[in-house]
Amino acid sequence: xxxxxxxDSTPRTPGTPxxxxxxxxxxxxxxxxxxxxxATPASTDRTPTPVRPATADRTPADRAPxxxxxxxxxxxxxxTPDPTxxxxxxxxxxxxxxxxxxxxxxxxxxxxxxxxxxxxxxxxRDTSPDILVAGGGVAGLTTALALHAAGHGRVTxxxxxxxxxxxxxxxxxxxxxxxxxxxxxxxxxxxxDAVRTRELRYYHRCGALIAREERGLRAGYRWPQLSVHRxxxxxxxxxxxxERLGPGTLVxxxxxxxVEQPPGGARxxxxxxxxxxxxxxxxxxxxxxxxxxxxxxxxxxxxxxPDEGEPPWNGVLVWxxxxxxxxxxxxxxxxxxxxxxxxxxxxxxxxxxxxxPGVLVNWALAMPADAVDERFLGDWNRPVPVERFLDHxxxxxxxxxxxxxxxxxxxxxxEYPMVDREPLGRWSHxxxxxxxxxxxxxxxxxxxxxxxxxxxARALAHALAVHRDPVEALAAYDAHRRPAMTxxxxxxxxxxxxxxxxxxxxxxxxxFTDADAVVPPEERRAIAARYAATGAFDPEAVNRGTPYAVPxxxxxxxxxxxxxxxxxxxx
Numbered sequence: 001x002x003x004x005x006x007x008d009s010t011p012r013t014p015g016t017p018x019x020x021x022x023x024x025x026x027x028x029x030x031x032x033x034x035x036x037x038x039a040t041p042a043s044t045d046r047t048p049t050p051v052r053p054a055t056a057d058r059t060p061a062d063r064a065p066x067x068x069x070x071x072x073x074x075x076x077x078x079x080t081p082d083p084t085x086x087x088x089x090x091x092x093x094x095x096x097x098x099x100x101x102x103x104x105x106x107x108x109x110x111x112x113x114x115x116x117x118x119x120x121x122x123x124x125r126d127t128s129p130d131i132l133v134a135g136g137g138v139a140g141l142t143t144a145l146a147l148h149a150a151g152h153g154r155v156t157x158x159x160x161x162x163x164x165x166x167x168x169x170x171x172x173x174x175x176x177x178x179x180x181x182x183x184x185x186x187x188x189x190x191x192x193d194a195v196r197t198r199e200l201r202y203y204h205r206c207g208a209l210i211a212r213e214e215r216g217l218r219a220g221y222r223w224p225q226l227s228v229h230r231x232x233x234x235x236x237x238x239x240x241x242x243e244r245l246g247p248g249t250l251v252x253x254x255x256x257x258x259v260e261q262p263p264g265g266a267r268x269x270x271x272x273x274x275x276x277x278x279x280x281x282x283x284x285x286x287x288x289x290x291x292x293x294x295x296x297x298x299x300x301x302x303x304x305x306p307d308e309g310e311p312p313w314n315g316v317l318v319w320x321x322x323x324x325x326x327x328x329x330x331x332x333x334x335x336x337x338x339x340x341x342x343x344x345x346x347x348x349x350x351x352x353x354x355x356x357p358g359v360l361v362n363w364a365l366a367m368p369a370d371a372v373d374e375r376f377l378g379d380w381n382r383p384v385p386v387e388r389f390l391d392h393x394x395x396x397x398x399x400x401x402x403x404x405x406x407x408x409x410x411x412x413x414x415e416y417p418m419v420d421r422e423p424l425g426r427w428s429h430x431x432x433x434x435x436x437x438x439x440x441x442x443x444x445x446x447x448x449x450x451x452x453x454x455x456x457a458r459a460l461a462h463a464l465a466v467h468r469d470p471v472e473a474l475a476a477y478d479a480h481r482r483p484a485m486t487x488x489x490x491x492x493x494x495x496x497x498x499x500x501x502x503x504x505x506x507x508x509x510x511x512f513t514d515a516d517a518v519v520p521p522e523e524r525r526a527i528a529a530r531y532a533a534t535g536a537f538d539p540e541a542v543n544r545g546t547p548y549a550v551p552x553x554x555x556x557x558x559x560x561x562x563x564x565x566x567x568x569x570x571x
Contacts, residue, residue, distance in 0.1 A: 129288030129470055132270060133157040134256040134300050136164070138230070139436025139453035140293035141237035141250075145184050146461035148244050150550045155245055156287075158272060160255035160294075164238055167381050168230035169320040169414065170349040170362025172197060172334070172447035175221040176537040177454040182223060183546045184458075189236045194228035195332075195348050202500050203337035203398040206511035210504050211524045215334070222543045225447075227334065227349040229322065229360060233450070256294060259303035261429050265471045268432050289470050290432040291460065293453075296421060298438035304429050311419035311441065314493075317369040318418050318444065319389055323361045323409035327352045330359050330401070336498055337398050339505040342367045343498070344396060344403050363406055364444065366418060367392060384415040418443055420493070423486040428474035435460060440485040446496040448488060448535055455536075456481060462548040487534050497531045500524050 131147060133140045136159025144155050173181070181187055198218050202210040216225035241249050258271035267286040274281040292300025296311055325348075334347035343366040350360040367389075386407050396403035407413075421441040427434045436453035460477045467473035495502055500519055508518045532538040 128152045128154050129464075131155045131289045131291065131464075132285060132287035133291045133293055134270075134298075135159065135293035135295060135436075135438070136161070136238070136250055136252065137293065137295065137436070137453075138233060138237065138450045139438070139457060140291075141234065141241055142181075142184075142454050142457035143291055143293055143435055143460060144241050144245060144249060145186075145237065146180075146457040146548075147464065149184055150461040150465040152461070152464065153245070155249060157241065157250045158254040158256060159250060159252045162253045162276065164234060164252070165231075169322050169364070170227060170229050170347070170360075171233070171450045172347070173226045173228065173233075173454070174447055174451040174535070174537040175216060175223040175225055175539075175542045176535070177451040178223040178226055179542055179546055180454050180458045180548065183549070184240070186236055186240060187223075189240075190226065190228065190233065191224075193232045193350055194226045195351060197225040197227050197334055197347065199333040201333050201335045201399060202498070203335060204501065204504050204508075204511060205337060205339045205342065205396065207398060208504075208512050208515065209399070210500055210515050210519060212333075213528060220539050220543075222545075227347050227362065229349055229362070230450075256292075256299045259290065259300055259432065261304065261432050263430070265430050268430070288431060289464070289474070292432065292434040292438040293436050294438055296419065296437045296441040298434065300432065301421075301434055301438045304432065304434075305424065308422070311421055313417045313419050314443070315368050316366050316418040317415060319365045319384070319413045319415050321363055321386070321407075321410040321413040322349075323363065323406050324358050325361050325406065325409050327357070327359045329405065330361055331399055333399070335398050335401060336501065337396065337403075338366075338501050339509070340502050342392065343501070344393060346401055346403060346406055361406055361409075363403070363410075365389060365393065369417075382415050384413050386410055386413050388413075388415070420489060423489050424482070426478065427482050428478040431470050431474065433460065433474040433477060439482070440489055442489045443492040443496075445492045445498055446531060446535070448492070448496075451537070452485060452488065452535065456485075458546070458548040462550060465550040484534065484536060491531060491534050497528050499527055 128151060131152060131154060133143050133155065136157050140157050140159070144157050147155050178187065178190075181190060196217065197215045199212060200215050201212045204210055213219070216223070238250060253274055253276050255273050255275070256270055257273050260269040262268070267288060268290045270285045270287065270290055272283050272285065274283070290300065292298050292304075294300055302308065330348050332348065335345070337344050345362075345364040347362055348359045349362045350356065352359060390404060390407055393403045393407065419441070420443050421437075423440070424434075427439050433439075435456040437449065439456065440452065442448065459481050460474075463473040463477040463480070464470065467476055503519050503523075504512070504515070512518050529538065533541075536542075
């Protein structure tokens with residue numbers, strides 16, 4: 001992705017496409033008003049491929065030419081150096097060659113070849129908008145894949161972490177998200193190391209069963225509900241991004257630290273810090289579209305809403321972890337158990353296999369706390385020993401699943417305060433918008449965090465495909481997704497479908513033998529149906545199929561947008 005001219009660059013002349021340094025486009029591409037650009041001089045056959053910003057985990061294989069001398073990915077951001085004292089200048093493009101620079105200062109220059117020049121010219125003819133995605137988690141990677149599927153080839157994802165690491169625990173993907181991943185051709189890979197969730201059970205802490213619900217295919221959906229390790233999901237997404245968009249698409253060790261959003265639909269100016277081994281580089285980019293997928297502490301959201309402050313804490317601590325269990329010591333259902341103070345969620349997320357005879361079990365616990373270190377609000381990866389909370393769950397056993405046994409089988413745990421974000425009255429500002437937790441972080445209730453992030457990604461890509469103006473597209477995406485997600489955020493504050501546990505405890509705190517007499521079946525069904533409808537994962541809505549398929553005519557439009565004539569590489 002090549003940036004548009006920064007404010008200190010030579011301004012564009014109306015009617016004439018310009019390069020990053022203000023020169024006319026080298027290939028005669030018509031300007032937005034139809035004025036022909038100057039003819040291409042013969043020397044422009046040596047146009048180089050733009051250089052992506054230096055990354056922290058480049059390997060010799062990354063620097064080697066691809067087979068046949070082709071480029072190693074789509075055009076990625078061309079760095080605009082920031083002369084801040086103490087920083088390292090970002091790499092620059094040199095005529096006739098591509099410079100591979102690292103933050104340590106080393107560089108290897110690949111020779112210019114006819115094949116590389118042809119690949120560069122082919123890439124430059126892609127007139128879809130330059131899209132920058134901040135965040136390489138589930139939301140950001142799915143957004144990149146959805147944009148690619150909708151005809152957008154100029155996508156770059158920047159991720160603050162120095163590389164993709166197998167952090168986190170498990171998650172559940174509801175059938176509406178699985179439907180969208182299936183539409184992206186990822187379901188087989190995902191199911192290779194996941195479990196089809198067939199049943200969900202709610203228990204009172206005394207051990208009494210409150211309700212049991214069939215899930216996924218058993219509940220009449222056309223797609224399953226999946227329990228999966230977050231690391232496996234992220235790896236499936238990252239591999240697909242590399243295969244489909246090129247290995248230069250995901251840039252790690254690059255954190256968005258500032259955004260200037262001019263009024264009137266102008267392109268945002270994005271500040272990115274690259275860091276490796278204590279060496280820093282700062283660049284600025286001006287993409288056609290900026291997508292904030294950078295989580296609950298989103299820098300993009302903070303720039304759009306600078307007075308928002310820290311995520312609000314509800315007084316509850318959450319512990320999460322993964323346990324390797326003997327398959328005979330697990331049960332094939334997902335359970336949620338507790339009372340009005342404590343909660344436990346346990347479910348298997350892998351099947352036994354020859355390479356791994358045991359089963360990985362995901363678990364999450366929650367209970368109130370008197371105080372929390374505000375430095376860790378929104379931090380999901382703070383390690384703590386299991387012994388810190390093990391005694392609070394002594395004697396918790398449900399349907400043959402012993403919670404203490406599951407906890408003792410874990411190598412460790414992660415602790416974080418249960419936080420969310422206040423619903424926003426607006427996600428999209430001009431050419432900048434939000435997806436996932438950056439848009440609607442919610443309490444971990446009802447398996448909707450990753451699920452709704454995936455749906456966001458598909459909805460955004462669809463809007464950008466069917467609306468020629470990016471500003472109109474982002475506004476349409478906002479109008480389509482934000483109201484429902486606001487309702488879901490508020491529903492999760494009201495406990496979502498887990499309200500049945502609180503109702504049972506309020507009505508029979510000492511326990512019970514007849515759940516139907518405590519929370520009648522019709523009341524339980526109404527709570528579940530209302531929540532499913534709010535998140536648009538009720539069977540009727542899901543089984544109609546994806547609403548985000550892009551017609552062929554709109555794919556063509558996505559590649560030819562008069563309002564977004566791409567800036568070419570410097571000749």
